[in-house]
Amino acid sequence: MPALETELAAERAHLDASRIALRRMRERAEDLFATGDQVAGDPFAAETLGRTLARRIADLADNPDTPLFFGRLDIEKHEYHVGRRHVTDTAGEPMVLDWRAPLSRRFYQASAAEPQDVDVRRRFGFVKGELTSFEDEHLGRGEEQGTSQILLDEIERPRVGPMRDIVATIQPEQDALVRAELDESICVQGAPGTGKTAVGLHRAAYLLYLHRERLRRAGVLIVGPNSAFLQYIASVLPTLGELEVRQSTIDGLLGTPVKGVDADAAAAVKNHEKMALVLRKRLLSKIQRPEEPLTVADGSYRWRISVDALRRVVDDVRREAPPYAIGRERVRARIVSLLMRQSEARRGDSPSEGWQRRMGKSAPVVEVLDHVWPACTPEQLVFEALSDPDPDDELLDEAEREALRWAKPPKSAKSAKWSAADAVLIDEAAGLIDRVPSFGHVVVDEAQDLSPMQARVLARRSEHGSITLLGDLAQGTAPWAARDWGTLLSHLGKPGARVVPLTTGFRVPAAVVALANRLLPALGVDVPAARSLRTDGALTLSTVAEIDKAVVDAAREALGQPGSVGVIAADAAVDGLTEALRGAGIALAGPEDTDGAARVTVLPAGLAKGLEYDHVIVVEPADIVAAEPRGLNRLFVVLTRAVSRLDVLHSRPLPAPLDGLS
Numbered sequence: 211m212p213a214l215e216t217e218l219a220a221e222r223a224h225l226d227a228s229r230i231a232l233r234r235m236r237e238r239a240e241d242l243f244a245t246g247d248q249v250a251g252d253p254f255a256a257e258t259l260g261r262t263l264a265r266r267i268a269d270l271a272d273n274p275d276t277p278l279f280f281g282r283l284d285i286e287k288h289e290y291h292v293g294r295r296h297v298t299d300t301a302g303e304p305m306v307l308d309w310r311a312p313l314s315r316r317f318y319q320a321s322a323a324e325p326q327d328v329d330v331r332r333r334f335g336f337v338k339g340e341l342t343s344f345e346d347e348h349l350g351r352g353e354e355q356g357t358s359q360i361l362l363d364e365i366e367r368p369r370v371g372p373m374r375d376i377v378a379t380i381q382p383e384q385d386a387l388v389r390a391e392l393d394e395s396i397c398v399q400g401a402p403g404t405g406k407t408a409v410g411l412h413r414a415a416y417l418l419y420l421h422r423e424r425l426r427r428a429g430v431l432i433v434g435p436n437s438a439f440l441q442y443i444a445s446v447l448p449t450l451g452e453l454e455v456r457q458s459t460i461d462g463l464l465g466t467p468v469k470g471v472d473a474d475a476a477a478a479v480k481n482h483e484k485m486a487l488v489l490r491k492r493l494l495s496k497i498q499r500p501e502e503p504l505t506v507a508d509g510s511y512r513w514r515i516s517v518d519a520l521r522r523v524v525d526d527v528r529r530e531a532p533p534y535a536i537g538r539e540r541v542r543a544r545i546v547s548l549l550m551r552q553s554e555a556r557r558g559d560s561p562s563e564g565w566q567r568r569m570g571k572s573a574p575v576v577e578v579l580d581h582v583w584p585a586c587t588p589e590q591l592v593f594e595a596l597s598d599p600d601p602d603d604e605l606l607d608e609a610e611r612e613a614l615r616w617a618k619p620p621k622s623a624k625s626a627k628w629s630a631a632d633a634v635l636i637d638e639a640a641g642l643i644d645r646v647p648s649f650g651h652v653v654v655d656e657a658q659d660l661s662p663m664q665a666r667v668l669a670r671r672s673e674h675g676s677i678t679l680l681g682d683l684a685q686g687t688a689p690w691a692a693r694d695w696g697t698l699l700s701h702l703g704k705p706g707a708r709v710v711p712l713t714t715g716f717r718v719p720a721a722v723v724a725l726a727n728r729l730l731p732a733l734g735v736d737v738p739a740a741r742s743l744r745t746d747g748a749l750t751l752s753t754v755a756e757i758d759k760a761v762v763d764a765a766r767e768a769l770g771q772p773g774s775v776g777v778i779a780a781d782a783a784v785d786g787l788t789e790a791l792r793g794a795g796i797a798l799a800g801p802e803d804t805d806g807a808a809r810v811t812v813l814p815a816g817l818a819k820g821l822e823y824d825h826v827i828v829v830e831p832a833d834i835v836a837a838e839p840r841g842l843n844r845l846f847v848v849l850t851r852a853v854s855r856l857d858v859l860h861s862r863p864l865p866a867p868l869d870g871l872s
């Protein structure tokens with residue numbers, strides 16, 4: 211047989227053997243699922259089983275498109291398959307290792323230079339769950355291949371629907387972040403499409419696998435910029451078998467319903483870190499020194515605490531600096547304890563708990579407390595700070611005080627229409643007044659846009675845990691967006707966190723990366739430029755006479771290719787473009803698209819962050835830039851949403867950094 215045919219025959223034999231193994235494993239996984247159904251003995255077992263089954267249903271829901279394994283390691287004559295989760299045979303022996311297991315690390319990290327005892331690493335390629343190819347690297351013999359074709363096929367695959375997991379093709383520098391220790395907080399500065407979001411989600415799944423009990427108790431939180439983004443990433447963790455993770459926006463974490471909108475000047479002051487001090491100062495100013503002694507009647511006795519003793523109590527508690535509400539209870543407890551000592555000395559016995567409670571609630575004690583340490587709710591504190599900013603507070607100047615004051619003052623905290631920034635202030639106040647439960651781990655995506663006060667919301671929720679901060683300073687579009695990570699990390703309470711850059715792009719083709727990189731010098735941030743792994747892709751820049759018509763034509767042409775199409779324009783242009791596309795008979799994704807078949811989405815530039823489309827049509831870049839103070843950063847975000855093809859259509863001149871390109 212000629213050499214090529216021999217090789218092909220051998221390859222077919224390998225594939226057939228792997229297909230048989232795959233079928234056996236899937237049958238075994240389904241068996242495990244079926245038997246679990248019948249063994250619930252008691253209510254606790256039934257509940258636990260219910261949870262396990264729910265997870266398994268989610269695990270298997272993507273059958274048969276999700277392969278049970280995607281890799282194999284040959285180590286000391288043993289073959290270990292690596293897949294999305296453990297599968298064991300009837301004797302309990304592992305058939306597939308979970309990708310998060312310690313041994314699986316070698317699948318991602320072993321190299322010819324450091325084979326880690328791996329003789330052969332095999333990657334399997336699948337198309338719609340069907341095993342179609344494999345690649346072997348004989349690391350033991352010092353052989354390693356360059357960029358994997360299976361990885362290239364995966365990143366060039368058309369994107370339809372929500373985000374997918376990347377377990378089969380996690381790259382070594384991504385894996386190092388995914389597997390960082392639970393106690394370590396990390397900040398990932400990643401250029402567009404370098405896999406920041408993917409890394410954050412896989413890190414959450416990895417930490418849950420390794421520290422399941424600890425994290426189940428404390429909880430894992432993923433914070434994203436808006437609900438469209440959360441929907442887009444929602445299915446990644448379930449396909450990795452993890453259902454118990456809270457995914458939320460910042461607004462969603464706060465208890466206050468948002469009914470009002472701030473003027474820009476008010477939002478700027480309210481999001482500034484000095485508001486934390488303003489609120490703190492205002493709250494502490496409620497604490498007064500006692501002026502009168504306390505006298506309490508107790509049957510035929512009268513107990514008396516001197517002004518000096520009361521002052522000592524208040525001063526001591528103030529120095530201990532507990533949260534405000536706890537401070538009030540501490541003062542009450544210490545006053546009761548002084549009363550108790552007098553009672554013990556006079557009566558010679560220890561008063562009961564009932565007596566202590568009665569004393570604590572007696573009118574004279576409550577009167578002293580209300581004077582020296584009055585109760586206060588978070589809403590009340592913020593209401594006061596916005597109704598009547600303290601003129602003696604040198605933290606704010608008069609313009610800032612004016613910006614803070616309500617345009618139409620509400621009668622009380624109860625009737626106030628709180629804005630999103632007010633809700634953050636109320637959360638700050640709540641953190642001053644009482645303790646906030648902390649998550650075990652918090653992943654924050656698009657973190658560059660957090661304001662200092664929003665960062666403090668997350669600092670409170672990760673005080674006893676760690677964080678994974680994901681972002682790109684170049685994509686900062688909020689008025690308060692971070693210019694450097696150090697300052698933001700301090701607001702998050704993790705000043706020492708390691709900042710790690712990711713620069714290899716998996717989404718955006720090289721030609722599009724080169725276009726977007728032209729904007730970088732004008733963005734005022736110091737970040738390393740991206741390098742794309744993709745040499746495919748197409749870029750066109752066209753001057754057009756009639757924008758609407760050009761967009762319709764471009765969308766029609768885009769529909770000739772597979773995958774999703776995103777038409778991204780300045781927010782104000784979206785309605786007109788929607789009408790033009792609908793008028794031309796192009797079905798648009800959205801609420802009317804009940805069967806989910808439409809492939810074209812019209813998207814305001816303001817919502818494009820974090821999303822991706824196979825084909826992106828960017829409409830009138832100059833309008834996108836002109837629409838907001840950080841318009842160039844917004845354009846940078848918009849240009850980097852394309853997976854395969856980018857059309858830039860403009861009738862007005864292109865913004866300066868792109869000048870002369872079309």
Ligand SMILES: Nc1ncnc2c1ncn2[C@@H]1O[C@H](COP(=O)(O)OP(=O)(O)OP(=O)(O)O)[C@@H](O)[C@H]1O
Pocket residue numbers: 361364365374375376379380381384400401402403404405406407408409682716717819820821822850
């Ligand atoms: N190792 C990988 N293997 C396959 N695909 C990958 C890999 N890393 C990233 N990708 C893909 O690249 C695309 C971009 O990833 P992701 O959205 O996580 O990047 P990002 O850095 O968060 O981007 P952005 O800053 O633009 O929001 C996604 O489609 C993701 O699945």
